[in-house]
Amino acid sequence: MKRSLSTLSGTAGVLCVALGLSSCNKPVSQNVAATVNGRPITYAELDRTIAAQFPAASLKSNADQTTQIRLEALRALIDNQIMLQRAEKEGLLASDADVEAKFNELKAPYTKEQFQKVLEQRKMSVSDLKAQIRRELSVTKLFNKEIGSHISISDADVSAFYNTNKASFNLAENKVRLAQILVTPGPDPNINNLKNDKAQNDQQAKAKIQMLDMRVRQGEDFGTLAQNYSEDANTAPNGGDLGFVPESALDKANPELRKAIMDMTPGQVSTVLHTPEGYRIIKLIAKEPAGQRQLSDPRVQEEIRQGLFQGKEQVLRSAFYEVARSQAKVVNYYAESVLESRDKK
Numbered sequence: 001m002k003r004s005l006s007t008l009s010g011t012a013g014v015l016c017v018a019l020g021l022s023s024c025n026k027p028v029s030q031n032v033a034a035t036v037n038g039r040p041i042t043y044a045e046l047d048r049t050i051a052a053q054f055p056a057a058s059l060k061s062n063a064d065q066t067t068q069i070r071l072e073a074l075r076a077l078i079d080n081q082i083m084l085q086r087a088e089k090e091g092l093l094a095s096d097a098d099v100e101a102k103f104n105e106l107k108a109p110y111t112k113e114q115f116q117k118v119l120e121q122r123k124m125s126v127s128d129l130k131a132q133i134r135r136e137l138s139v140t141k142l143f144n145k146e147i148g149s150h151i152s153i154s155d156a157d158v159s160a161f162y163n164t165n166k167a168s169f170n171l172a173e174n175k176v177r178l179a180q181i182l183v184t185p186g187p188d189p190n191i192n193n194l195k196n197d198k199a200q201n202d203q204q205a206k207a208k209i210q211m212l213d214m215r216v217r218q219g220e221d222f223g224t225l226a227q228n229y230s231e232d233a234n235t236a237p238n239g240g241d242l243g244f245v246p247e248s249a250l251d252k253a254n255p256e257l258r259k260a261i262m263d264m265t266p267g268q269v270s271t272v273l274h275t276p277e278g279y280r281i282i283k284l285i286a287k288e289p290a291g292q293r294q295l296s297d298p299r300v301q302e303e304i305r306q307g308l309f310q311g312k313e314q315v316l317r318s319a320f321y322e323v324a325r326s327q328a329k330v331v332n333y334y335a336e337s338v339l340e341s342r343d344k345k
Contacts, residue, residue, distance in 0.1 A: 051123035087138040094137035169293040177285040179240040182232040184278035209279035
């Protein structure tokens with residue numbers, strides 16, 4: 001009997017493919033929000049992700065906003081799963097030793113009680129955090145192999161950029177080079193970051209910037225967080241890099257923002273700053289005195305090299321995501337349920 005049932009089940013699967021029956025796309029478990037090449041992403045995982053992003057937010061005040069947040073969060077989980085499976089296929093999964101090393105690095109600044117509180121704030125268990133670390137390390141290895149290793153910035157490229165943009169390296173006054181992560185309270189549909197993540201109101205904006213501040217303090221890369229979550233469409237693709245800003249321009253800035261920047265040293269990251277546009281975290285990359293900066297200056301060469309590399313990397317990463325999505329078999333059951341619900345209203 002078991003063999004007969006198994007045969008019938010297999011036959012049904014063939015019929016589903018052959019006939020394109022939409023009813024065959026339903027998951028075996030109602031707790032499955034989506035599948036990527038047959039691997040499930042559960043609603044429990046989706047809820048944990050949202051809770052970690054919006055720990056203090058109420059998602060029940062506006063049904064449409066809640067649905068949009070869930071759709072965007074699930075899209076990010078799908079992308080993560082696609083990349084993780086690509087890393088598995090390439091034999092690039094992070095080892096247990098790598099995961100443990102990163103885990104110990106993250107918890108080192110905290111007491112046992114403090115670290116447990118951090119996990120509770122992010123609605124995570126130790127195993128959840130280790131799974132996230134493994135995924136992030138694995139995807140980093142994947143990007144290094146498939147993208148970073150294919151980018152070469154020559155000395156000629158650096159020289160050509162400098163000669164074309166030489167005037168921009170002549171500083172008429174003291175300047176500071178800044179990067180930022182910006183979170184705004186308005187539901188702007190034009191926001192574009194790698195995670196398609198957008199706060200819908202002030203409460204969500206506060207919760208999101210607090211989550212990002214915590215992750216920066218835990219040692220996560222500022223530029224990567226800016227690419228994934230910053231809501232400044234102009235700087236998010238470049239890791240939040242604002243370039244060099246004249247000190248005189250800071251006179252027009254929010255006084256608290258100006259004071260924070262002027263008091264910082266290169267490499268330092270600010271606390272969360274509340275400005276008219278929203279909530280910011282600022283990183284001071286460098287301070288440069290007035291005058292012409294020469295190509296012979298190693299800092300100038302490295303700045304140009306990094307800028308050219310990041311530009312090429314962002315283009316290739318966007319293309320890599322698109323190709324990976326097109327090659328994956330994704331079934332988004334939650335999105336299907338949203339569409340089905342329109343007929344019941």
